[in-house]
Amino acid sequence: MGSDSGATRAFIGSFTSAGGPGITVAAVDAKSGALTALGATDAVPDPSYLALGRGTGPAGGVLYAVSETEDGAAAALDVTGDVPRPVDGTRPVDGGGPTHLALAGGHLLTANYNSGSVTALPVRADGSLGPAASVLRHEGSGPNPDRQRSPHAHQVLPDPSGNWVLSVDLGTDSVRICALDPATGELRPHGETPLRPGTGPRHLAFHPAGGHAYVLNELEPTVTTCRWNAAAGVLEPVGETPVLPDGAPADSDAAAYPSEVVVSPDGRFLWTANRGPDSISVLALDPTGERVTPVTAVDCGGHWPRDLALDPTGRRLYAANERSGNVTWFDVDPETGVPERAGSLDVPAASCVIFG
Incomplete structure (x- = not known):
């Protein structure tokens, strides 16, 4: 080890x-x-997801957080000490319930679940955030009347090439591909990949080789394998695999709501966190990255695993x-x-x- x-x-x-x-x-x-x-700080209300600035520039070492509130905000924090310190307060994202964020093209991107949108905020020289440069609003719905009456952007992230931004929408059963203009922060729609209706995609993770992406579905405990063409910005679904070794439980009281998907650096394994069963699933990937095989599941060591991360x-x-x-x-x-x-x-x- x-x-x-x-x-x-x-x-x-x-x-x-x-x-x-x-x-x-x-x-x-x-x-x-x-x-x-x-140490800890409660200066940001409900900081449900975090991202760390990388590199040697002013934003390197700055921590970014969403504030998953109805009004929706994001914040930059100085983490040079043991207690995070806000750099410049919180910044509205012009969207409700931001649940995820990522850095790309000199901007902080937030996925706003309640409003079904993605926001781009410029990162200033000192690592602080400027006012929202653009807001891309998703459209559509899905067949689940309780969860899919409207768009619900759940994740936003750049692809490995850095040329595209992908947003995963639980409400519309789709993944959108956009281009981000680093000069203006404009998010320009490029394409939308529909997934099986009712699956409720939540998060995706890329294979380290960059040619495949794995979309974790929340409303059905499955992972959708997709080919990713970075040159064309095209995501193509090619298969769907149950994340639980014995498939989805039949008892609604034991329903599984997967939350996060992680791929090993060597591309051999994929793990998912599963709320409900309170488990971590292990799935094996073949050398091409296209075949996904369930292996087993282990107890998550607690209740309702919302996130899963590799060191x-x-x-x-x-x-x-x-x-x-x-x-x-x-x-x-x-x-x-x-x-x-x-x-x-x-x-x-x-x-x-x-x-x-």
Whole structure:
């Protein structure tokens, strides 16, 4: 397994409205992967998802958070110390309930679930955020009357080439592909890939080789394998695989609502976090990245795993268990991909974990 975690600190988001501390900074033990809380701030309401600025520029080392509130906002925080400090307050995203964010082309992008839109905010020289440069509003609906009456953008991220922005919409059963103008922040629609109606796509992850993407569906516990053509900006579905070893449970009380999908750096394994069964599924990928095979599932070490993350080495998995209020870490067997529980840190209403 090796002994270096590849990271010195972790950043954990949590819902302040449910008793969470907000944004927690934790030290990562290099040998064990264990987390030790260093400090926290509740300066940003409901910071449910986080992203860390990379590189050596002014934005490098700045932490970004959504504020998953009805009004919707994002914030930049200085994390040079053990307690995050807001750089310039919160910035409205002109959308409701932002649930995800990513950095691309000199902008911070937010996926706004309630309003079904994606917002681009410019990142200033000091890492702070400027006013919204553009808002791309999704259109459409799906067959589920409770969850799909309108668009619900759940994730936004750049593709590996950096030329495209993809947004995953649970409400419209589709993934949109856009181009981002780094000079103006304009999001220009390029295409939309429909997925099977009623599946409710939530998040996607790319294969490290860049030619495939795996879309995790929330309303049905499956993952849709897609070919990704970065030159043309085209996403093509080619298969769908149950994420639970025995398929979807028949008992509605035990229904599964997958939350996050992660692919190993070597492209051999795929993991999903599954709310309901409170499990982490292990799926094997063939050398081409196109065939996905369920292997097994293990207990997530808590209740309602909202997020799943690999440490930078790919040797450990961390599950943010929202309802049990803890982040659990696992050692990953390099041969089988099966996680083995190694420890846990209490974080009430935990919603995500990232490393830096």
